[in-house]
Amino acid sequence: MIKTDILIVGAGPCGLFAVFEAGLLKLRCHLVDALPQVGGQLSEIYPKKPIYDIPGFPSILAGDLVDNLMEQIKPFKPTFTLGERLETIEQTGDKEYTATTNKGTQIQAPVIAIAGGLGCFEPRKPPIENLANFEDKGVDYIVKDPEKFRGKKLLIAGGGDSALDWTIELASVAKDITLIHRRSSFRGALDSVDKVMALANEKKINLITEAQAVGVNGNGVLKEVIIKSKSNGEFALEVDNFIPLFGLSPKLGPIADWGLSINRSAIEVNTEDYSTNKEGIYAIGDINTYPGKLKLILCGFHEGTLMVQSAFKYIYPDQKLSFKYTTVTGITGVE
């Protein structure tokens, strides 16, 4: 069991900066994120895009902002559980919540700050009827262990890096592999595109372009995928496994089940301290909503700052909290 003062759900920019503000008040933080790396959207969607509205930075790459935030919070020694999705929050005592991830990691804290951004990033699932019936019975959205596909007949769908990379990797493992893509050109890294084209020319993979998977059939387990091609119409391809790789998109996920007041996929908060309807639970950044809400990183920084002041008073109602500027006192890290 991990014990901390503030459990921060989401390691995006707002969650990270909240560690700094909490640290100034000597509050320790543990962060959980469903993604395997910190930074949230900034790392997952646009690490190479410049951001122009961070005060003091005329322009900063999203990835660099994440690196800087990690550097800034280092003195406060935050701890992380990455690549795990927080599933449940349970009140287990007076000012005590116990949260559990999908992998069974448990974290205990008096305060929970949800900085979940847009929710959890999950694989995009193509709109094919019955597809859900074959999940784990021939349909996979992520490749965890290539060995699972040894000697199998595979169909991979998609045109990005993950579709290309897995096609290359699995070409030597699978018995037979087909890659299907909507267009005739690919958006992946040039090197990967060249490799896939070479494999296709050597007949080591089957490449079907300007086509989409439109149906799946099978009896309990997947038997065939129906493909609709611009030039050849509809036809069935017999496969053991179908791996659609269309990137990740955010879903609110389990956050919706925590008894919080939700309005249009966002958590309603009191703007005095960004508290939710549940005592000891706060929501900051893109995940919250209130009159006048703007989904900006800089607003999330502000929200986190006010949030930790309130969290301190909630955890230590008898202690007096006097606000100090870092320019006066500097930064005192934790042991």
Added chain:
Amino acid sequence: MEDIITITVKDRDGEMHKLEAPTDMSFNLMEIIKAHDLPVEGTCGGMALCASCHCYVKSNHELSEPSEDEEDMLDQAFFVEDNSRLSCQIKITEELEGLEIELAPVND
């Protein structure tokens, strides 16, 4: 007014909406649709990075060709047709007067 154009948007229930859009404020189409409270997420904020503003162009307006970034993102979208566009990549200009679009379905 001279610098206001009218755009018709068909929502996912088939209902038509006439939207007014100023041409002199460098808006994109996604922002206009969102500003009128139509159900477009615009998750990434207009960087052609999420495909949540996917729409179909129904009128014969000459639009600038989709960029490679936009095509790449459409690869990750579903229900993609030949007239698919990401509305965030369409700049509001006076040439778009009378544009008709339809919101693409979402897969939930």
